[in-house]
Amino acid sequence: MAWPDLSIEDFPPERDDEPSSLRQDIIDELSDHFACALNRELLKNPDEQIAKQRVIQNFGDPIKIARQLWLDAMKEKIMSQRIMTGISAVMAVCGVIVVGMVWSMMKESQAFNTRMMAQMTEIANRPQPEVQTESAAGEMNQVSFQLVQGKEDGKPWGGFEGKLTKIGDNTDSFTLKEKSDAEGKLDFGKLPWGVYSLNVIAPWGEAYHNDLTVLPGRNFSQTIVCPSAAPVEVPVRIEVEWPDDLKSDDWLLLCDFRPRHIDSGLSALSRKIGAELWTRPYPNPLEGTWDYPMACLINQKNQVFRCPLDINRKFQNIDFDKLEAKQSINMIEGDQYLLPVMYLLNRQDLADLQLDNIKVGESSVSFMVLNHSRESLRMISPANLNLQHASSFGGSDIVDATTLIVTHQKIAALDAAAREENKGDRNASGSPFAYASGIQFGKMLKFTAAKDQDNVWKIKLPELEQLRVPEEAKQVEVQGSGGGFF
Incomplete structure (x- = not known):
C-alpha cells in the first residue's frame, strides 16, 4: 500500500x-x-x-x-x-x-x-467589473539556504557546493548547482513550487542530504549547520571481556568493521553536526589506500593489530609475527561504526584464514549459527551479509544484531568432548549433541569515535557453553546460502 x-x-x-x-x-x-x-x-x-x-x-x-x-x-x-x-x-x-x-x-x-x-x-x-487574478501555481518562489559553522549561530561558511533537483516527470524535473558565497549564502534564485532534493557537499567530501517542499506563493529559506573542519583520526582502545576458558595467548578476536551494503549502496561513516547528519562515503580501494582499519585483531592484553586485507577488501592469510601490536588504534571521526560480525580465532587459524570467498566463482564459506534466544539455528555467509536485505532470525530481512563466529577447530573439540561426555547419545531430534559455529548477540554493536573523548569500545564475549545447540532448537532453511561451511 x-x-x-x-x-x-x-x-x-x-x-x-x-x-x-x-x-x-x-x-x-x-x-x-x-x-x-x-x-x-x-x-x-x-x-x-x-x-x-x-x-x-x-x-x-x-x-x-x-x-x-x-x-x-x-x-x-x-x-x-x-x-x-x-x-x-x-x-x-x-x-x-x-x-x-x-x-x-x-x-x-x-x-x-x-x-x-x-x-x-x-x-x-x-x-459587471472584472476581477483581475493571478494563479498562485504560476508564481516563482525564492529558494535559498544559509550555511554556518558548527552551531546555529556559527560563522558563515563559504565554498560548499549545493545541488538542488526538482522531483517530477521528465518535462518538470531539473537540477541547479551553486556554491555558497563568503557570507554563507547558497542562493538558487526564484523557482517554481514543488518538491526538491538538496545535496550540500563540503570541500573534503562530506555531504548533507534533505528533501524539501516549496509551497505556492511562499519563499523558502533554511539554515544548515555544517562541519567546521574535515573529520580527523582519533585514538580508540578496544577492551574485550574474555570467558574463563579462553584466557590464553593463543586466542584472538577479529572485529570486522568493513562497510556493508544498505539497500543499493554501501554504508557510510556519519557524524551529527547540530541537528544535521553529514555522511562521508568509504574510499574506493582502487583509488588509493584506505584511511581507517577495516578489521582489527585483539589479544588477551587488549592489544590491537591492524588486520591486513587484499585489494578486494577480503581477508588474506596472516603472519601474526609480522603484525604490530598497539594499545590503541586510530579511526576516522564517526558517530556509528557498525560491527555486524566478529570471529574468535586461534593464532594457528591465521595462516589459513577462510572467512571470505576463496576465488571468484566459488561458493562462500558459511557457518551454522544460533539466534540470540537459542531457539533457532541457520546457515549464514558473513561475506554476503547485507544490513538491509540479508536473511536473519525470526523471518525479518534486516540484519540488526552482531554475530560471533568461533573457529572450526574449537567447535570440533567441543563436539568431541560432548560426544565423549554423553557416550554417543543423541538428543530428542535424533542428532548427536553438537555446538553451533556462532551465536547472535541481542543487538548490533555500534561504536563512536569522537574528538576530545576517551574512545573505549567494550566487547563482552559469551561463554562458549552458549553455543551448545538446545534439543528444541529449530533449523531454519536458507535459500542459496552458498557452498562450504564449518
Whole structure:
C-alpha cells in the first residue's frame, strides 16, 4: 500500500471551475515528497513505523497539507466568485428598494415613476467589473539556504557546493548547482513550487542530504549547520571481556568493521553536526589506500593489530609475527561504526584464514549459527551479509544484531568432548549433541569515535557453553546460502 494514504475524497467538495487534474497532481507531488522523506529516515532508523512518525512530525498531516495546497490553488477563483455573489446580492437589495420607491411614488407622479424605472434599468444594465487574478501555481518562489559553522549561530561558511533537483516527470524535473558565497549564502534564485532534493557537499567530501517542499506563493529559506573542519583520526582502545576458558595467548578476536551494503549502496561513516547528519562515503580501494582499519585483531592484553586485507577488501592469510601490536588504534571521526560480525580465532587459524570467498566463482564459506534466544539455528555467509536485505532470525530481512563466529577447530573439540561426555547419545531430534559455529548477540554493536573523548569500545564475549545447540532448537532453511561451511 502507498504511503501516505491520500485520496480524492480527502479534499473539500469538488467545484465546477476546478481544473480536472488539480487534486491528483497534489496527491502525486505529496506522495513523492513523503516517500523521499521516508527513505531518508529509514537510513537513520530501519524501523518503518518510527520513520513514518518522524516524517509526520517534520512535515505535518499530509491530508491537511493537501487541503492547504488545494485551497492555495483555488483561492483566487473562490474569492472572485464570492465577490461576484456579494455584488449580485447588493444589486438585488437595491432593486427591491428601488421598486418599493417607485411603487410608493406612482401615485404622486407618473413622470417620476418613469424616470425611476429608467434609472433602475440603467443600473441593471451596467457591466459587471472584472476581477483581475493571478494563479498562485504560476508564481516563482525564492529558494535559498544559509550555511554556518558548527552551531546555529556559527560563522558563515563559504565554498560548499549545493545541488538542488526538482522531483517530477521528465518535462518538470531539473537540477541547479551553486556554491555558497563568503557570507554563507547558497542562493538558487526564484523557482517554481514543488518538491526538491538538496545535496550540500563540503570541500573534503562530506555531504548533507534533505528533501524539501516549496509551497505556492511562499519563499523558502533554511539554515544548515555544517562541519567546521574535515573529520580527523582519533585514538580508540578496544577492551574485550574474555570467558574463563579462553584466557590464553593463543586466542584472538577479529572485529570486522568493513562497510556493508544498505539497500543499493554501501554504508557510510556519519557524524551529527547540530541537528544535521553529514555522511562521508568509504574510499574506493582502487583509488588509493584506505584511511581507517577495516578489521582489527585483539589479544588477551587488549592489544590491537591492524588486520591486513587484499585489494578486494577480503581477508588474506596472516603472519601474526609480522603484525604490530598497539594499545590503541586510530579511526576516522564517526558517530556509528557498525560491527555486524566478529570471529574468535586461534593464532594457528591465521595462516589459513577462510572467512571470505576463496576465488571468484566459488561458493562462500558459511557457518551454522544460533539466534540470540537459542531457539533457532541457520546457515549464514558473513561475506554476503547485507544490513538491509540479508536473511536473519525470526523471518525479518534486516540484519540488526552482531554475530560471533568461533573457529572450526574449537567447535570440533567441543563436539568431541560432548560426544565423549554423553557416550554417543543423541538428543530428542535424533542428532548427536553438537555446538553451533556462532551465536547472535541481542543487538548490533555500534561504536563512536569522537574528538576530545576517551574512545573505549567494550566487547563482552559469551561463554562458549552458549553455543551448545538446545534439543528444541529449530533449523531454519536458507535459500542459496552458498557452498562450504564449518
